[in-house]
Amino acid sequence: MIDPAPIYDAATAFWKSAVLFAACRLGVFDALEEAAGAAALAQRLGLSEHGTAALLDACVAMGLIEKAGDTYRNTPAGDRYLTSRSPESLLVTLELQAATYPMWMRLAEAVRDGQPAIAPADLLGGDPELTRQFVVGMHQRALGTAGALMDAVDLTGHRVLADIGGGPGTYSMLMLQRYPGLRARIMDLAPILEVARTLVASSGVGDRIEMVPCDVTADDLGNGFDAALVSGLLHRMTAETSRSILRKVYAGMAPGGLIAVNDLFIVAGGPTMALLFGLQMLLTNETGGAHEASDVASWLAQAGFVDVKITPLFPHTVVIARKAAAIRA
Ligand SMILES: C[S@@+](CC[C@H](N)C(=O)[O-])C[C@H]1O[C@@H](n2cnc3c(N)ncnc32)[C@H](O)[C@@H]1O
Incomplete structure (x- = not known):
């Protein structure tokens, strides 16, 4: 018999997402910083007892x-990532993932029509609450994944x-x-x-950060910088716009500068997360x-950068390159 298990697994994968989102939304992980039984937890959170037991046991299985025995408690990862008090x-x-969940039910239409399922501007200022979730959500996600990128991009002396x-x-x-010794310019849309x-104000380094409202597809990127990070940006752009942005970075960068382009890029047909993310962008x-x-x-090399190197940092990949140092006469 040919095994249908991968089909069933894909068909029910969203059940697991729903379990996680429900447990978060109901405050289960905040409550389970202290061990508790299902009945006590249900009473404390105002939930049905049998529903709570079923949800908790599904979370245990996941x-x-x-x-x-009969008591439940967070795992160390639950305490760290799923409680509201944890930094x-x-x-x-x-x-935000939960808010985008219904949109995935419209994937067939998006593939057929080639049109997004939500208004693209919603996350970028159009809907204030979605925009807040988008920015704070990006911050939380980046805090969790930053380590590999930080280690791959050496800004010593920049x-x-x-x-x-x-x-x-x-x-x-x-x-x-x-x-x-480093200063930064954060360039993004005003909202x-x-x-x-x-977030910047509470970072302890806000006095070394300049915020520059701009549309990087249309505006000049200025000059006077000797390092550039283009992270999570090009997935919103066509190849042509991406090339234009990289050319502008090259033009404004001081000789000897470094550029790091980080994203869910595809390397050798994977990772799966990058391919699924491509569909999220379609939506x-x-x-x-x-x-x-x-x-x-290739785009970096065409823009003039040298020493171009691809480093996979699962699931992201960073492409690092340099602008050649000025030749002394
Ligand atoms: C996925 S986020 C990545 C944020 C951050 N660089 C990171 O890696 O965590 C993409 C960012 O690109 C910004 N962006 C998209 N289009 C833009 C444009 N035309 N001009 C300036 N920023 C833009 C979005 O507002 C958003 O903050």
Whole structure:
């Protein structure tokens, strides 16, 4: 018999998402910082007892909660990422995932028509609550995944980082915390920077950060920077717009500068997350998708950058290159 299991697994994968979102929304992980039985937890949260027991046991089976005898408690990962008090909480980014959940039911129409399922501007200032969730959610996600990128991008000796499409500015803040001599310019759309300001203000490095409202597809990117980060931006752009942005970065960058382009790029047909993300872009934007890392490397070389190197950092991939140093006469 040919095994149908992969088909069943894909067909019911959304059940698991629904379990996670429901447990977050009901405050289960906040409550389970302390061990509790299902009945006590149901009473405390105002939930049905049998529904609570079923949800908790599903979470246990999914590895989201631990069970000893009749009592439940968070796993260490649950305490760290799924409670509202944790500085590394992912609850806002999960709330955004949950908000985009119905949109995936319209994938067939989006594929057929080639049109997004939501208005692209909603996340970028059009809907204030979605915009807030988008920016804070990006911040939470970036805090969780930043380590690999920070280690791959060495900014020792660099002075000014242009964070192009910097969003919440998380990477800039972390870079500035690591490199005391570095300053940063976070360049993004005005409504995004409005939300980011609060995050920057509480980062401890806000005095070294300049916020530059701009549309990077249309505006000049200025000059005077010797490092540039283009993270999570090109997936909204066509190849042509991406090439134009990289040319503008090259033009404004000081000789000897470094550029890091980070995203869910495709390398050798994967990872799966990059390919699924390409569909998420189809659902949320008129242009863009998951680009091939090798194409990004070519665009950088065409813009004039040298020493182009692709480094997969699962699930993201960073493409790093340099602008050649000026030749002394
Ligand atoms: C997925 S987020 C990535 C944010 C951040 N760089 C990171 O990696 O966490 C993409 C960012 O690009 C910004 N962006 C999209 N189109 C833009 C444009 N035309 N001009 C400036 N920023 C833009 C969005 O507002 C958003 O903050």
